[in-house]
Amino acid sequence: DIQMTQSPSTLSASVGDRVTITCRASQSISSWLAWYQQKPGKAPKVLIYKASSLESGVPSRFSGSGSGTEFTLTISSLQPDDFATYYCQQYNTHSYGFGQGTKLEIK
Amino acid sequence: QLQLLESGPGLVKPSETLSLTCTVSGVSISSSAYYWGWIRQPPGKGLEWIGSISYGGSTYYNPSLKSRVTISVDTSKNQFSLNLSSVTAADTAVYYCARHRVQMVYGTPGYFDYWGQGTLVTVSS
Numbered sequence: 001d002i003q004m005t006q007s008p009s010t011l012s013a014s015v016g017d018r019v020t021i022t023c024r025a026s027q028s029i030s031s032w033l034a035w036y037q038q039k040p041g042k043a044p045k046v047l048i049y050k051a052s053s054l055e056s057g058v059p060s061r062f063s064g065s066g067s068g069t070e071f072t073l074t075i076s077s078l079q080p081d082d083f084a085t086y087y088c089q090q091y092n093t094h095s096y097g098f099g100q101g102t103k104l105e106i107k
Numbered sequence: 108q109l110q111l112l113e114s115g116p117g118l119v120k121p122s123e124t125l126s127l128t129c130t131v132s133g134v135s136i137s138s139s140a141y142y143w144g145w146i147r148q149p150p151g152k153g154l155e156w157i158g159s160i161s162y163g164g165s166t167y168y169n170p171s172l173k174s175r176v177t178i179s180v181d182t183s184k185n186q187f188s189l190n191l192s193s194v195t196a197a198d199t200a201v202y203y204c205a206r207h208r209v210q211m212v213y214g215t216p217g218y219f220d221y222w223g224q225g226t227l228v229t230v231s232s
Contacts, residue, residue, distance in 0.1 A: 001170065031212070034218035036154075043203055043222035044154065055220070056178045087154055091210065091217045096144075096156040 002026050002090055006099035012107040016076045021102045023088035025073045033093040035064055035073045038101075039084045048073065049058075054102075109133040111204050111223035119167040119198075119230050125191040129204030129223060136185045142207035142216040143187045145178065147200040148225070155200075159207045159216050160187055167216060194230045201225040 003026040013019050023033065031051040036044035046055045048064035051071055061076040075082055083106050088099040115127035129143065136143060155168035160169040160178045168176050177190040191198060205219040 030179075032217070036219075038154075043176075043205075043225055044219070045222070046218055046220050049208075049218045053113075062227075089218060094215065095170065096159070096216065098154040098156065101153045 001095055002029060002093055002097055004088055004090055004097050004099040006086075006088060006102050008101045008102060009100065010105060012105045013079050014080055014107045015080055019075050019078060019104065021086055021104075023066075023073070023099050024034045025069045025071075025090055028068045028091035029090045031067045032090060033064075033066070033071050034089045034091065035062075036087045037082075037084045038087065044087060045091065088094075109206070109221050111206065111221060113202060113204050113226040115226065115228070117229060118133060119194055119228060120232050121195055121230055122193055123149060123231070125189070125194050125198060125228055127189045127202055127204075127226065128229070129187050129189075131185045131187075131206075135178065136187065137182045139214075140209050140211075142167075143180065143208060144205050144207040144216065145189045146203045146205055146219070146222075147198075147202070149197075149200045157189065157191075157202075165177045196230050199228065199230045201227050 006023045033051045035048040038044040052064045085101045085103045110132045112130045119125045142159040145157040158178045160166045175192045180187040204219040204223045205224045207216040208220045210217040
């Protein structure tokens with residue numbers, strides 16, 4: 001079973017900051033990775049799929065990169081609406097596991 | 108516009124079976140472009156994929172839950188359902204249904220592009 005590990009678990013940042021969240025897979029997943037944003041009491045929303053493809057309607061300040069076992073989600077200039085929890089999810093194998101999440105907090 | 112709505116009991120007794128239904132509106136569930144999945148989230152914790160089904164009934168299950176999970180589809184009602192047997196307090200969670208977009212290269216599920224609002228199920232006597 002492929003394990004997904006995100007870092008950091010919590011990230012404090014300010015509006016306007018550039019932030020990066022990392023997701024590592026326990027074995028290669030090629031580019032089969034998605035990133036989600038979840039706000040309290042709401043369902044997750046997909047931001048990025050296939051490691052670097054921006055889902056329709058998602059602001060261009062979000063970007064993804066990586067392949068194999070290491071991936072990053074970058075927010076180029078944090079907006080107030082971006083403070084949330086972020087999850088990665090692999091879909092290289094039929095086990096569709098998620099990372100444990102990264103909570104992005106206001107500094 | 109696409110909507111997914113979970114329904115079912117909010118309280119289930121230990122050792123019993125948790126049953127939920129997801130009603131899909133705005134799009135036909137009978138499309139080869141999608142699977143339909145269940146994901147859960149215990150209070151204050153992360154996301155756990157439970158399983159997914161195609162309109163034709165092909166299924167993928169989380170190996171850690173496979174022995175207790177059954178997912179079925181009813182194309183005539185545009186619904187799919189989850190049964191989780193022998194529940195314990197550890198199964199208390201918000202349960203989400205979601206559309207699981209197919210990877211065209213392989214014809215297998217990929218990422219989740221639409222989600223229901225979620226429904227809290229508590230396991231308690």
